[in-house]
Amino acid sequence: MHLVPISAESIRIGHPLPFPLMDKDGVLLAKKDFVVGSKADLDDFSKRGGGLYIDVADSEAHHRAYIGRLHGLVNDEKALGEIAGTKLAGTTLGERASAGVVDDGKPDWLDLQEQCNYLLRDSNPAQFMDRLERLHGLLERHMLRNPDGVLFALIHLSASEKRRYSATHAMLVSAMCGLAAREVLNWPPEVVALLAKAALTMNLGMTDLQDRLALQTEAPSPAQRAQIDNHAEKSVEMLKALGVTNVHWLQAVREHHTQTPGPLKAKTGAERMARLIQRADMFAARLAPRASRQPISPAAAMQACYFDEERKVDEAGAALIKAVGIYQPGSFVRLATDEIAVVIKRGANTTTPRVAVLVNRSGIPTVEPTIRETSLPDYRIVASVAHREVKVQVNLEKMLPLTAVPASDRPW
Template sequence: MDYVMLPVARLKLGNTLPIDVWAPDGRLLLRRGQAILSEQQREMLHAHQACMTASDARAWQKSYERLINTLLQRGADLDAIMRAELPSELVETDYLSGAQVLGGWLDLQEILRGLLYQGEAAINPLPRLAGTESRALELLRADPDECLFILFQALADISLGYCATHALLSAVVCALTAEKLDMAAAAGGSLFRAALVMNIGMAREQDKLAMQSSLPTEAQRVLVREHPCKSVELLRLMGVSDEDQLDIVRWHHEVNESHGLAHNVMARRLLRLADGFVAKMAARKTRLAMSPLGAAKSVFLGATPDTASIGSAMATALGFYPPGTYVQLFNGEKAVVVARGLRANQPQVVSIVNAGGMPVSKYLYRETSNPRFAIRTPINAERIKVKVSLEKVQKARKEHTD
């Protein structure tokens, strides 16, 4: 039977255990429903190298991810989330997905957020990270436009938690840009994995910074500067041994390219630009989000010839108005971009607010190559007071293609 080490140090005395506890030789140490009642008992479990089955470990991790998601939906502050204990109960659905990571982009966001929050304390983290990577690449290959739409929409919803959305979107931007640069192998390997975990050293603080109404404190500024090193330390503790992935994470903020492994220079450049691009498109309490065009200009301002080529490829891969972002048309309507077009400045859009400022009940597909429906200007997500329905977007896209 496959066993996973029990996180004995994280268990609160008196709380019941939702899983059986085993020794590596198969001896049962505690039955589910029992509790650790003393420090002496905790030390005994350490001495016996207490374990749990791999299926129990995955289910417990899933229950923790569900708990974090519930706390966020209830508006709990980050301090309360940081104090959240491992759940004392599991439900049947916690076991359904087994070793495979299933679901859509928001399911992946929930799983990844739990792993980033817990770091080296996560239960059986590497298989979950591998499953998240595999499922993300599968979804990306199936429909890149829907992928961008969902993640850019999630980026504007701070209640979902910022750190995991930023990581997934950065990874996707890297993958799509790498394809344009003929770096497809890197997109599905070390670079993609590095993007998912580059900020694990400050994941909780990253969410806190996204929600706080004051400027970063000096301690937070120090953490932002030092988080690449901390991220690598945590990843090594988790068992990550891919030296290319660790190298890209360690130097993803560094402009001086003499550091790190020479063959990863292009991957580090790409991740640094994707990281900055996504960050500038995310709103903060202290500032509005930039438009995609504004973010691109800000990130690529003063670019070297090498980074300029990456910026050009990124603009080609995403378009000037990526799916999930908003625009105003020349006829006065406000629309959400639903897919990239043949030209970077002519995406596919559906109108969600009419020229009079009223929401429309049925989304209207608009052809932006038509001068009447051409894009006048991008719009910040904060200015859109309508909740966009993915179902209506999919219906409008389908009706247009049928």
């Protein structure tokens, strides 16, 4: 979690807080929607916590509250000097403009892993929902800005490391489900948001066990197997205790391992969400390494979720493939040139992504990645390559800028 300081002057007295207030150590001072009754109360919060802080993920909500504060001052006919001196995150409006402060939107994936890891172990109902909303909001914002970058980071992390398995897995499944629901199935935004949160919390009942199993060389014990079998219902019980009341969310989590082949239109809304989560969960689980087995290639993992239990094309699995591609960002491929490349952007169709060559035809790592368009016959993809077969170390900071969407192509 990244905390940023804010000024007490940016808080509207007598109005619900649009974000949680924290102290310098991240301890909750006031929940979202809490009404600060007086300036004295606000000063008490500030003194008690060594200042007022918010999560950087809430910066947009804080900015909107700040604008509301300015409007309030104008409506109250306050002096121009007082309005200009109103502070946002510890700086005046003029200071912020002259400093050129901007949100560069670059995700810190190690921090996001840590946020999700903490969330999945948070048993405090007073802060769980706020933390979940912040994490979901941050992931959604990155998905809207650069879905290829999000997929690249999460697929690379899932396939290349065992640390924080449960957190990375939850974020990848959530991102894939949200993308398929929004771009392919055209579900309403509120349903997409609910689906993404259900995916993030589907394995709440076995978070610790998931992380242990990723490092465990032997098969699950009978006690572990029982915990695995019962984790969906346990997750629902935990979510209820943490304040989740939405029946569709709870049902989607309860049924995310239920095998229900057949068209999505024949299912209820919650059943459709559960099926999409189940297919994405299957893909992500096959992708991730464990001490007891090697991961398979992303293309092979995706193929496994394409067919249902009756060996027919699964509608949810097909939507996922259409959304993320047969060769997803973060996966490795071999080109007709015999070069090995990593996928950086989805293409016009599921089989023609843009890639960056990391190993030349002689088997020597490239000094700098060379961009190839696989829609061109000379650079067509001839095979998917498993992560374990590529000995080149991928630098996320270096590769993620290659996935970025040009500002002129963004839909906002």
